[in-house]
Amino acid sequence: MKSLEELITLNENLRKVVINKVIAKKTIIQRPGDIITKGYYVKKGLLRSYFIDEKGKEYTFLFAPEDWMISDIESSIYNTPGTLFIETLEDSEVVIIDRKAFQEMQSNSKSLNIELTKLLNRVATLQKRVIMLMSSSAIDRYNHFIETYPQLIHRVPKKMIASYLGITQETLSKIRSKQLKN
Amino acid sequence: MKSLEELITLNENLRKVVINKVIAKKTIIQRPGDIITKGYYVKKGLLRSYFIDEKGKEYTFLFAPEDWMISDIESSIYNTPGTLFIETLEDSEVVIIDRKAFQEMQSNSKSLNIELTKLLNRVATLQKRVIMLMSSSAIDRYNHFIETYPQLIHRVPKKMIASYLGITQETLSKIRSKQLKN
DNA sequence: TAAAAAAATTATCCTAGGATAAGAAATGAG
DNA sequence: CTCATTTCTTATCCTAGGATAATTTTTTTA
Numbered sequence: 007m008k009s010l011e012e013l014i015t016l017n018e019n020l021r022k023v024v025i026n027k028v029i030a031k032k033t034i035i036q037r038p039g040d041i042i043t044k045g046y047y048v049k050k051g052l053l054r055s056y057f058i059d060e061k062g063k064e065y066t067f068l069f070a071p072e073d074w075m076i077s078d079i080e081s082s083i084y085n086t087p088g089t090l091f092i093e094t095l096e097d098s099e100v101v102i103i104d105r106k107a108f109q110e111m112q113s114n115s116k117s118l119n120i121e122l123t124k125l126l127n128r129v130a131t132l133q134k135r136v137i138m139l140m141s142s143s144a145i146d147r148y149n150h151f152i153e154t155y156p157q158l159i160h161r162v163p164k165k166m167i168a169s170y171l172g173i174t175q176e177t178l179s180k181i182r183s184k185q186l187k188n
Numbered sequence: 189m190k191s192l193e194e195l196i197t198l199n200e201n202l203r204k205v206v207i208n209k210v211i212a213k214k215t216i217i218q219r220p221g222d223i224i225t226k227g228y229y230v231k232k233g234l235l236r237s238y239f240i241d242e243k244g245k246e247y248t249f250l251f252a253p254e255d256w257m258i259s260d261i262e263s264s265i266y267n268t269p270g271t272l273f274i275e276t277l278e279d280s281e282v283v284i285i286d287r288k289a290f291q292e293m294q295s296n297s298k299s300l301n302i303e304l305t306k307l308l309n310r311v312a313t314l315q316k317r318v319i320m321l322m323s324s325s326a327i328d329r330y331n332h333f334i335e336t337y338p339q340l341i342h343r344v345p346k347k348m349i350a351s352y353l354g355i356t357q358e359t360l361s362k363i364r365s366k367q368l369k370n
Numbered sequence: 371t372a373a374a375a376a377a378a379t380t381a382t383c384c385t386a387g388g389a390t391a392a393g394a395a396a397t398g399a400g
Numbered sequence: 401c402t403c404a405t406t407t408c409t410t411a412t413c414c415t416a417g418g419a420t421a422a423t424t425t426t427t428t429t430a
Binding site for chain 1: 234236238246247248249251253257261277278306307308310311314315317318321322337339340343344348349351352354
Binding site for chain 3: 163164165175176178179180183
């Protein structure tokens, strides 16, 4: 497969939606709350995305060394404020891709665009799941599950819900009985 | 946005790569080791994907009620044996989409296809990450990290690696010093 | 509708990894 | 080169959640 570099050089349209940039190390290039439609392709150096929870604890979401992409997918799909910081860990050269412009560029295949949207949704869901697994206690994960899938609690055996949350069914039982008392 | 249903009815090409099926509850429709290019869109009922680790412990990866998609993405990108079971939890009606045929159908936009591949890779990466977070101990996660990103250990502060693995930097220190002794 | 199988609960005991704290080592800035 | 800041390590103590096992409840099947 051709590198992004080569592709950009070759493709007339692509060159229009793409910007090259050199960024010094320890620069925060994106913050939670920003509404972003940008993705960053790393030509040289090292970027990192991370988030900070209410208690101020920091969680690294992704490292992006050479030839990786990094972005806050959730935000770029839904045009909602992002949740991630993105920063350079080393002096870096990146290609900035404006996803909006990119997507507008080719609306020729309807079904493919729908497939793309589905996939983006999937990435966003998994992104949230990883964040949950890293930062939340079993109780918080359970509560979040109930909010997100209120119907499923009645349709799915508890032990499978436990196995989705990454806890044992015994622990899930503890949590539920404790919650009933309050 | 139109439902998949409507789209299929409207689109001549789409109808060729798509099969409707009714499946009884508790049927396993896919197993680890299968080489799969299929995705399942749930019209009615409830599917679940899960995996089983070496110790026989079961982890639910995803629930798919009405209007969800479910598939083992990793396998369908790389044409490698899959890692997930997929089963019906209720009597279900699904639309089976052959991803290979689907993708061959529209190779018109090169750059879009590349974008698609990138995204699929991203989903696969996140899928593995979720599986790691749910099923592995801190030590295993650390070892896996080193194997996957051998260079990064030297380029990234330890505390950021800890925050990527979902552990504290003190615990990472414990792990590392224990490993040096062996 | 009875018997068997599977799922859920509860209690006890245990361990991986968190929190806290304090010192050592490394990095950075003037 | 030196002082200050950040990172890393080590030790102690503690807690969320796992493992095990026994009992109850629900579901399945004959």
